[in-house]
Amino acid sequence: MAQTGFCDSRPADLHKKEKRAPLRTWANACLPKERRPPADSEEPRAVHCKTEPERRWPRRLPVSAEDGIIMGYAEQQGAVQTGVWVYGCKEAALLLCLHRLHSLQVLVPSLLHHEMEVAMEKLGLIYDKTYAWDIFSDMMRSQSRYTFPNAELPQPFTDSTRAILVDWLIQVHEVFHFSEETLYLAVHLLNRALRQIKVSISNLQLLGVVCLFLAGKKEECLLPEVSELCYLMENSYSKKQLLRMERRVLCELKFDLSHCPPLHFLLISASIGRCSDQVVWMARYLLELSLLESQCVTFQPAELASAALCLARKVLQEPPTPGGETAWCIASSLNVCSEPSRLKIMQILAVAAAKAEGQDTRASYIKFSTAQTLHISSHPTLCSAPNLLGLPCPQTRAQTREGAM
Structure with missing residues (x-):
């Protein structure tokens, strides 16, 4: 495949508050039409309406039990009268004292909502x-549509072939400075296309580029030219072939390009759990490694995010604080992943992280080894991450070479 090289990535800062203008800003910018002032002879119309005191209706969210999240939440009237949640300066004090309580069943719904x-x-x-x-709630319900019953790929594709293609797509994604959502959507479309479209090995790279191109059309504002994509593939395919493959993918997928990336679940949980920047970057690195592992396609996005965040906390072993542990307890109520599934995902990610440096598919390792990502991929604890879960550490390429000598 073509050698694309790398460009400096510009990762998003979790704790940086960035305001985005809503779509209705344009409409709000238009001034309303001036009303005609009433003439002196005209009498103002009387408004016959019964004045009632202002009421705050309790809002109940129809969350089903199968979603695995808090049910029957009703917004408290007054919110301060019951002592459930206090806004403003008392927020920090409340979080610090919550760890002394024996039960959070009453407090968690309101805390989690805020x-x-x-x-x-x-x-x-x-x-x-x-x-x-x-x-x-809709994210939790719809995520079941983004998993696959098994990890088997149609012949003649193998897990190794797919990993090489995904690794190359990560490099192309870095070249164009696409968002992380674009990468996760592109790999998701690739997983679906491999199972629904019959393509040959010779057209596998073309299929991967088309999936990245479609993901960019949905997530990005600026897109590369078709000729640029052909150049990255060393002009092995023409523009006509690329556009024909794009039409074929859209028809086979029935123009359904929706996807709820696990990155969103990860960032939401990390923000609620007051996780440090190092934990967040470690979890993002582990989550991106899951794109290379074909076994991870059978798990839901929320399960992958939960396992990556738990493994990141376990690897870094940061000293606990009362406020941090309380916030993590609140964030843990979002986890719908069963303990066996979470442990299985953590084992897959731990093994992948331990051998990432010595693999040929090391685009993610290089991407997360920069100063902007806190050099998280070269953290020394990752080499022994499987030991933390009771697994033997895989031999690196250097160790294998030394044993052969």
């Missing part, structure tokens, strides 16, 4: 925090 609004607004995932819980 923290969800703050997290999604900070990450720029919503424009109106009133709908934060509704959007998250």
